Amino acid sequence: MPVDIDIEETCVTAYISGEIDHHNAAQLRRKIDEAVEAAYPQILILDFGAVTFMDSSGIGLVMGRYKLMRDLCGRIDIQNAPRAIGKVMRMAGIEKLISAEREDKRI
Amino acid sequence: MKPINEMKLSFESRSCNESFARSAVAAFIAVLDPNVEEISDIKTAVSEAVTNCIVHGYRDGIGVVYIHVKIFEGAKVVIIIKDKGCGIGDVKKAMEPLYTTCETGERAGLGFSIMESFMDKLKVRSRPGKGTSVTLEKSIVSKGK
Ligand SMILES: Nc1ncnc2c1ncn2[C@@H]1O[C@H](COP(=O)(O)OP(=O)(O)OP(=O)(O)O)[C@@H](O)[C@H]1O
Ligand SMILES: [Mg+2]
Numbered sequence: 001m002p003v004d005i006d007i008e009e010t011c012v013t014a015y016i017s018g019e020i021d022h023h024n025a026a027q028l029r030r031k032i033d034e035a036v037e038a039a040y041p042q043i044l045i046l047d048f049g050a051v052t053f054m055d056s057s058g059i060g061l062v063m064g065r066y067k068l069m070r071d072l073c074g075r076i077d078i079q080n081a082p083r084a085i086g087k088v089m090r091m092a093g094i095e096k097l098i099s100a101e102r103e104d105k106r107i
Numbered sequence: 108m109k110p111i112n113e114m115k116l117s118f119e120s121r122s123c124n125e126s127f128a129r130s131a132v133a134a135f136i137a138v139l140d141p142n143v144e145e146i147s148d149i150k151t152a153v154s155e156a157v158t159n160c161i162v163h164g165y166r167d168g169i170g171v172v173y174i175h176v177k178i179f180e181g182a183k184v185v186i187i188i189k190d191k192g193c194g195i196g197d198v199k200k201a202m203e204p205l206y207t208t209c210e211t212g213e214r215a216g217l218g219f220s221i222m223e224s225f226m227d228k229l230k231v232r233s234r235p236g237k238g239t240s241v242t243l244e245k246s247i248v249s250k251g252k
Binding site: 019021022023025029053054055056057059060061063064067083084087088091092 | 122123125126129143144147150151154155158161162212213214215217218220221224
């Protein structure tokens, strides 16, 4: 499960590609968390631009990172989600959760 | 009513088979000329049901996951996904949004909600100690459009 991670001062961006399912989620989670724990960013951006499939395991992945960043007093953001992936995210109200956080923290 | 075409598949409950399972179902129904959204909805629902067999049904080991796909007149697709694992005590409760027995915090408890909203119909039958059977139904209406 490929993920390219870009670390800038206060921001970590994870460019995820391929299929996010239960099989792939564990490795993805490990790689993203490693980067976050090394860099302590204020913002973790998850980029879904090259994701071709996602099921509820992807929601679990996003929610888990949401909690991790909240514990570090930062927040997550999501970008470039294709239509089908947006449809799965909406099931969990993830977009609303993230924009509420953005308002709250203003970062 | 008799199906006009059907397919059966069984495989070991290893997580590396999740991708194979949803792709195989999608390939089988391709003759109905579904559009991108219909294919993606079906693949997602199949992935949810198969992952549940692997993660929950056979949580203590490896078992066999069974898939039976039937196509009926009018492009109606019926997919039955079964395991002979631990079963579910309270199906109604299990199907509630956000309900999960997973304790690692990495599962959202939305699998059944996704199956329900991405398909036309969802039926769940289960017996503790015997296993679980999930029936998914969807009519392909797009004809590729
Ligand atoms: N095949 C199965 N065998 C045994 N228990 C199951 C099975 N499928 C579902 N369950 C039970 O029903 C609960 C809800 O399932 P659901 O798919 O909605 O959520 P989840 O699998 O816990 O999380 P998610 O699907 O969002 O990753 C599960 O936590 C599990 O306890
Ligand atoms: Mg599930």
